[in-house]
Amino acid sequence: MKHGKKYTEAAKLIEKTKLYEPAEAIALAKKSATAKFDETVEMHIKTGCDSRHADQQIRGAVVLPNGTGKTVKVLVFAKGTKLDEAQAAGADFVGGQELVPKIQNEGWLDFDVVVATPDMMGVVGRLGKVLGPKGLMPNPKAGTVTMDVTKAINDIKAGKVEYRLDKANIIHVPLGKASFTEEQLNQNFDAVMEAIVKAKPSTVKGQYLKSISIATTMGPGVKVIANRY
CATH class of the missing domain: 3.30.190.20 (Ribosomal protein L1/L10, rRNA-binding domain)
Structure with a gap:
């Protein structure tokens, strides 16, 4: 080379x-x-x-x-009060089931990290083929599958x-x-x-x-x- x-x-x-x-x-x-x-x-x-x-x-x-010196866009999959909590904590995008076709069919990937509450993993799992290869699949070990969405967002935004x-x-x-x-x-x-x-x-x-x-x-x-x- x-x-x-x-x-x-x-x-x-x-x-x-x-x-x-x-x-x-x-x-x-x-x-x-x-x-x-x-x-x-x-x-x-x-x-x-x-x-x-x-x-x-x-x-x-x-x-x-x-x-990291980089502005990170966070997408949160949640429902109920957790949607409001994620928004209040500064998530760039929040939603649920309605985001699946947008990502799957329209190829929308305008985010860097995905966080999901455990009760949403059934929905997020359907996106495995899209998110998995890009390293975007939420994972409990990485702290991105959690009920504490505020902490997850704060940590990600902090670097x-x-x-x-x-x-x-x-x-x-x-x-x-x-x-x-x-x-x-x-x-x-x-x-x-x-x-x-x-x-x-x-x-x-x-x-x-x-x-x-x-x-x-x-x-x-x-x-x-x-x-x-």
């Missing part, structure tokens, strides 16, 4: 084989963000888990202390991010924007690492965290020392 001039210049700042301290890696990733837009800083954690085993799955959510193991046994999590200060990104990094370490399945054999790298949307990856976690 041929990279542009800016990427090549940015890559010169980073030693490919070196493992950096998290703060150093974040500083280098920030320096390598040269795109015209405010790039997202992401971390990629390769684990020793085997995602084919149900008892080695990792899925959860963490509230980043400094948010809650979901993390899950993909088929390659890697977890991808956004840490914020390149315009964040190094301190803000470091605090978000620490919050994610604490959550991932706590989420370690007891059945994992050998090394749990094999490698960690930090990169901006368009920038090269910076490897972080992983064996201390």
Whole structure:
């Protein structure tokens, strides 16, 4: 793959084989963000888990202390008083059964996170084929299937991010924007690492965290020392 001039210049700042301290890696990733837009800083954690085993799955959510830098649109499936509660808490869209054909037939997906009360999961389940592949299906582990819609909305708006193991046994999590200060990104990094370490399945054999790298949307990856976690 041929990279542009800016990427090549940015890559010169980073030693490919070196493992950096998290703060150093974040500083280098920030320096390598040269795109015209405010790039997202992401971390990629390769684990020793085997995602084919149900008892080695990792899925959860963490509230980043400094948010994600992104305005998140929340859709809430609820009924009765919970509809009013969701609206009062700042949900962007609220509704029930009437939203199913809009999403299913009209392809409406103008939202980033879906929250549902448990009594609405029968309705939401019908949207599995649409929401599932996009990672939008509400899930109790991520705190998006709950009766406490106010807390769910507040957490999401404050910068809650979901993390899950993909088929390659890697977890991808956004840490914020390149315009964040190094301190803000470091605090978000620490919050994610604490959550991932706590989420370690007891059945994992050998090394749990094999490698960690930090990169901006368009920038090269910076490897972080992983064996201390």
